Amino acid sequence: MLDPSTIHQSVQRHYGAIAEQVPVIQPSAASCCGDSSAGGDCACSADLYDPSLLEGLPVDVTGLSLGCGDPVTIAALRPGETVLDLGSGGGIDCFLAARQVGDTGYVIGVDMTPAMLARANASKVRMGVANVEFREGHIENLPVEDETVDVVMSNCVINLSPDKPAVFREVFRVLKPGGRVSISDIVTEGEFSPAMRANMLSWADCVSGAIDAEEYMDLLRRAGFEDIRIVDKVDADSVVPRQPGMPRVFSARITAAKPA
DSSP states (O other): OOOHHHHHHHHHHHHHHHHHHOSOOOGGGOOTTSOGGGOOOOOOOSOOSOGGGGTTOOHHHHTTOOOSSOHHHHHOOOTTOEEEEETOTTSHHHHHHHHHHOTTOEEEEEESOHHHHHHHHHHHHHHTOOSEEEEEOBTTBOSSOTTOEEEEEEESOGGGOSOHHHHHHHHHHHEEEEEEEEEEEEEEESOOOHHHHTOHHHHHTTSTTOEEHHHHHHHHHHHTOEEEEEEEEEEOTTTSOOOTTOOEEEEEEEEEEOOO
């Protein structure tokens, strides 16, 4: 097994480079690995959201949409709720959530990459958004108090973690009783070979850190969640060509709840 700190450092360098080297990314070019012309594999798509949701968002936000789905729509957010976004990146899901929870609600984005946080905070100031806060931290050790969040979202980030059980335990900890989880992530059908698992470029590209969908749901169950459901699952073979030692890869949206 790879050292967790090595994985964190590799992922942080990867996304820090995207935030620092690309001043504006057009939405049609965005993906979880940034510029696909660089040769990296990527399971993520740019056409993730209903265009009406993105109206009014600057290109600096939509251009840094690095997810693999739309976790906001399936979250069924309500005015006044507190929302936490794991791996918030450039902030697109935070800003979309902020609109839905309104002035009486609050959105917290957590990301471990300073350059991404700087981009998100700059967009927040430019847009004049008052109900969003971005915090630096790891999703395995969230800088959030116990039972203070109504909904936890994440978009193509948990697959990057070297300790997914810790992530789900932390999500359970910060959620209020009856709180909800809304995740878009990369999952597999089967396992990667050890050589694929050890490929840091592939891991940072949202591929080889992914786990089997059944294992993913089992980890949520072990953390204490109930009503775990795969809302939809899209085959990513057209984006991530199969290689030796590589299972089938999917983009899935998953929901769950903490018992009331």
